[in-house]
Amino acid sequence: MQFDLSMPAQLTSALGPDLLLMGGAMILLLWSGWRRESDEHQRSVGVLSMVLCVLTMVAVGYYAYRGYTATNGVIAVDNFRWAADEIFLIATLGTIAMSLDYNRREGITPGESHVLLLLSTSGMMILAAARDLIIVFLGIELMSIAIYVLVGLNRRRERSAEGAIKYFLLGAFSTAFLLYGIALVYGATGATNFVAIRSNIISYSLEHSGLLLVGIALLLVGFGFKVAAAPFHMWAPDVYEGAPTPITAYMAAAVKAASFAVLFRLWLEAFPTLISTWHEAVWWLAALTMIVGNLVALAQRNIKRLLAYSSIAHAGYILVALVVGTNLGSSAFMFYLFAYTVATLGAFAVIVALGRAGEDNMGVEEYAGLWSVRPGLAVAMAVFMLALLGFPIFGGIGFFAKWYILEAALKAPFPQTRLAVILVVMSVVSAGYYLYVVMVMFMKPRSSTAILPERAGGWTRAVVWASAAIILIFGLFPDALVSLTQRSTPAVSKEVAQRSR
Amino acid sequence: MEPHYSLVYVFLFYLFGVIALASALTFVTRKSPVAAALWLVNTMFSLAALYVMLDAQFVGVMQVLVYAGAIMVVFLFVVMLLNLGHPSELAAARGTGWKLAAGLIGLGLLSEIMVIARTKLPEQLIVPRDFNEQQLQKLNVVGMIAEPLFKDYLLAFELTSVLLLVAITGAVVLGRGRAAGAR
Numbered sequence: 285m286q287f288d289l290s291m292p293a294q295l296t297s298a299l300g301p302d303l304l305l306m307g308g309a310m311i312l313l314l315w316s317g318w319r320r321e322s323d324e325h326q327r328s329v330g331v332l333s334m335v336l337c338v339l340t341m342v343a344v345g346y347y348a349y350r351g352y353t354a355t356n357g358v359i360a361v362d363n364f365r366w367a368a369d370e371i372f373l374i375a376t377l378g379t380i381a382m383s384l385d386y387n388r389r390e391g392i393t394p395g396e397s398h399v400l401l402l403l404s405t406s407g408m409m410i411l412a413a414a415r416d417l418i419i420v421f422l423g424i425e426l427m428s429i430a431i432y433v434l435v436g437l438n439r440r441r442e443r444s445a446e447g448a449i450k451y452f453l454l455g456a457f458s459t460a461f462l463l464y465g466i467a468l469v470y471g472a473t474g475a476t477n478f479v480a481i482r483s484n485i486i487s488y489s490l491e492h493s494g495l496l497l498v499g500i501a502l503l504l505v506g507f508g509f510k511v512a513a514a515p516f517h518m519w520a521p522d523v524y525e526g527a528p529t530p531i532t533a534y535m536a537a538a539v540k541a542a543s544f545a546v547l548f549r550l551w552l553e554a555f556p557t558l559i560s561t562w563h564e565a566v567w568w569l570a571a572l573t574m575i576v577g578n579l580v581a582l583a584q585r586n587i588k589r590l591l592a593y594s595s596i597a598h599a600g601y602i603l604v605a606l607v608v609g610t611n612l613g614s615s616a617f618m619f620y621l622f623a624y625t626v627a628t629l630g631a632f633a634v635i636v637a638l639g640r641a642g643e644d645n646m647g648v649e650e651y652a653g654l655w656s657v658r659p660g661l662a663v664a665m666a667v668f669m670l671a672l673l674g675f676p677i678f679g680g681i682g683f684f685a686k687w688y689i690l691e692a693a694l695k696a697p698f699p700q701t702r703l704a705v706i707l708v709v710m711s712v713v714s715a716g717y718y719l720y721v722v723m724v725m726f727m728k729p730r731s732s733t734a735i736l737p738e739r740a741g742g743w744t745r746a747v748v749w750a751s752a753a754i755i756l757i758f759g760l761f762p763d764a765l766v767s768l769t770q771r772s773t774p775a776v777s778k779e780v781a782q783r784s785r
Numbered sequence: 786m787e788p789h790y791s792l793v794y795v796f797l798f799y800l801f802g803v804i805a806l807a808s809a810l811t812f813v814t815r816k817s818p819v820a821a822a823l824w825l826v827n828t829m830f831s832l833a834a835l836y837v838m839l840d841a842q843f844v845g846v847m848q849v850l851v852y853a854g855a856i857m858v859v860f861l862f863v864v865m866l867l868n869l870g871h872p873s874e875l876a877a878a879r880g881t882g883w884k885l886a887a888g889l890i891g892l893g894l895l896s897e898i899m900v901i902a903r904t905k906l907p908e909q910l911i912v913p914r915d916f917n918e919q920q921l922q923k924l925n926v927v928g929m930i931a932e933p934l935f936k937d938y939l940l941a942f943e944l945t946s947v948l949l950l951v952a953i954t955g956a957v958v959l960g961r962g963r964a965a966g967a968r
Contacts, residue, residue, distance in 0.1 A: 292939055299940075306947060313954060321961075358940050396958045403951050410944065422944040426951060433955030474907040488907055495904065 285350070289357025298354055298361050301343040301369065302409045308336040309402035316395030323388050329395030330384045333402055337377045344369045356479045359413040360549070360774065367618050367772035368412035368545040371625050375538035376405045378629040378747045382530040382636045385741030389641050390438055390528065397437055401534065404430035408542035415553065417466045417476040420546055424462065424510070427542060428455050431535060435527040447526020454509065454519040462506030468499030469554075478554040485557055500555060500562055504569070510543035513569050513603060514576035517596045521584075524592035525646075529639060532588060533632030536595040537625040544602055544621065548614055549774050551606060559609050563698075566607050570703060573600030574710045581717045586646045587635055590717055591628070594672060597714060598624050604703050605689050608696040611773040616685075616692040618769040623685035623755070627671040630751030634665045637740030637748060648721055653730025658737060662725045664752045671755045673718040674711055680759025686711065688766075798838060805831040818864050822857060829853040843927050 287298040296303065316329040348366035380398055387397065407426030414420045432455060436448025470476055472495035473484040490496050508516040524532045555562060577597030584590040602624075605617040638651070638661065654662040671682030690707060693700040740748075758765050790798075808827040815821040829852045836845035934942055 292936075295940065310950070394958050394961065396954055400951065400954060400958065403947070403954075406947070407951075416941075418938065418941045419944065422941055422948060426944065426948050429948065429955060430951050433959055436959060439959070471901070472907075484907065490907075 285352055287354040289354050301340050302406055304343050305340045306406045309399050313399045321393045326387055326393050326395045327384055330380050330398045333398040334377055334380050337373050341373045358416040358419050360415040363772040364774045365412045369409050371541055371621055372405050372408045372538050375625050379530045379534040381743040381747045382633050385744045386530050386636050392437055400430040400434055411542045411546040415478045434531045438528050443526040447523040450519055451523040458506050458509030461502050465499045465502030465506055468495050472496035481554040507547045511540050511599045512596050513599045514573040521589045521592040525588045529632055529636045533629050537628045541621050552774050570600050570603035570607055571706050574706055578710045578713045585648055587648050588646050601689055604693050604707055607700055608692045612692040614773045615769045616688040618772045619688050620685040623681040626751050626754050627668045630748055631668040633744050633747040634661055637661055637744045638737045648724055651725050652728035654725040656730055664748045666722045667752045669718040669721050673715055680755035684762045801831040801834045822861055826853050826857050843930050
């Protein structure tokens with residue numbers, strides 16, 4: 285069935301899963317305000333939020349299964365959107381599950397925190413669907429404003445407040461870049477719709493319009509901030525360290541995924557004809573991000589900061605898929621995003637499981653000899669580290685994710701050999717810090733003064749084991765996932781590819 | 786072809802234009818924030834008059850209601866409640882360096898306007914001279930705003946309301962958190 289997006293009723297149907305999530309979140313907002321603030325109430329809101337997430341996942345799956353399409357309009361209805369939505373929802377589900385235990389430990393009682401998480405996710409779903417610059421802007425704001433609040437949720441801690449302020453100021457700063465870029469692109473092409481932008485660029489031959497190129501550059505800077513690509517990554521370590529750990533997981537996984545999803549759609553649908561122009565800029569962004577992220581991560585001794593720099597490095601790997609600029613790149617991107625999201629969620633769930641109230645034990649050294657006291661968590665953390673490293677077999681899908689990015693880079697119309705070399709060399713460098721964590725857990729003796737970590741809450745353990753299981757099982761049978769991601773490309777870029785053939 | 790405007794129209798245009806510019810200048814040079822805010826209200830009013838002259842009565846009314854009304858009142862409340870109205874505090878922000886920087890930014894914006902005025906617009910952005918009159922004959926003024934708002938930009942409009950909901954919820958969560966966790 286094809287939705288006619290110019291009719292409000294059909295636009296509403298095309299937004300079905302998004303509206304389900306938004307509407308459900310608003311009902312949950314009422315429910316969370318209904319009772320007095322308490323830990324039990326926070327947990328009940330959280331569990332209901334998880335149910336809503338699962339329902340939305342089913343709805344997204346149903347839409348994907350029915351294979352709906354749509355006319356050109358403000359939103360896209362294609363598999364790229366559904367695949368990205370499922371990834372966001374998986375990340376949200378894991379984050380809420382972790383928050384249930386984390387909030388109890390830290391004494392965070394507002395149930396609205398879960399609702400804000402859901403609304404932020406609905407902003408991401410809008411981003412994955414957006415095919416209009418205005419919707420892109422609103423989606424980014426919807427996502428970010430909720431996150432600004434969530435980062436500062438634990439206001440009693442100084443670092444949380446500092447992180448929130450830093451994130452808010454730099455977020456607003458980057459939004460200004462983005463907005464200015466949108467304005468200039470609109471000024472140059474006279475359109476905000478991605479498809480209309482592309483056709484206007486062709487029909488008015490705007491390839492060398494200065495206004496348009498400056499606009500694209502500003503957009504790239506704005507998105508560079510959002511995905512924490514070097515040299516726009518400075519905020520990430522402080523914010524990741526200060527935020528409550530589940531929210532850090534959410535930022536590292538879902539927020540990054542959403543920004544990348546919209547970046548891919550925008551670049552592949554609106555500016556495919558300008559690839560020779562933006563190619564160079566994205567190339568340097570990717571190379572620099574990989575190098576800076578991995579080298580600085582080597583020096584980190586705080587586990588949250590280490591994962592922050594690791595997430596910067598991963599942004600670089602994903603940018604390699606963007607440089608490729610074809611559907612091969614976008615399906616490699618989707619696969620990578622899935623692997624990265626699950627591994628990141630798992631790693632942060634282990635941190636939540638081992639954390640103490642106040643989070644003063646975030647040094648990697650604290651994990652020394654973990655194998656002797658909590659063998660299960662130590663093995664799971666090893667799996668996540670190896671998955672992020674891209675190690676074969678024990679790293680599960682992490683290996684295949686890197687493999688497909690490399691394959692896409694080498695098979696591209698313009699093979700990215702040098703970028704592939706940087707990727708491989710930097711992956712070897714990253715072993716220096718991922719394996720260090722593994723080494724500390726398994727080979728260093730536990731110091732006699734170390735306190736035995738408390739038994740983690742059930743929800744957190746569920747996230748740890750589910751993530752590890754997904755990584756290992758799909759690592760053994762990656763074919764199903766590969767065929768899914770191969771179908772998950774932006775619909776319009778497919779037409780372009782066919783026409784140019 | 787330049788359209789012909791009546792003498793009264795031209796006179797009123799320059800009158801309100803001069804009032805707007807003069808008030809804006811006074812606004813940035815006043816020492817007291819309250820006086821500055823009131824001059825800003827004056828600027829808003831004359832801008833509203835200019836909007837009305839451009840056949841955008843609805844925007845004009847909104848300008849008065851929202852900017853000159855709501856936002857300025859909130860602004861004055863903040864100034865008075867926080868007792869910020871001491872001229873001495875503002876003196877620091879009026880050093881030569883700041884003036885120079887502000888002047889440079891102003892020049893930058895001016896040159897940008899001049900560059901854009903010289904750039905050739907895409908054809909589809911150029912509307913016929915009597916476009917506004919044509920539209921006005923078809924619809925009333927509010928219709929001209931409502932039609933795109935609830936048709937082309939329906940989704941953007943609805944998303945904005947969700948965005949505001951998130952902002953309010955966030956402010957309440959953070960504000961209440963402070964009360965509960967205050968030490």
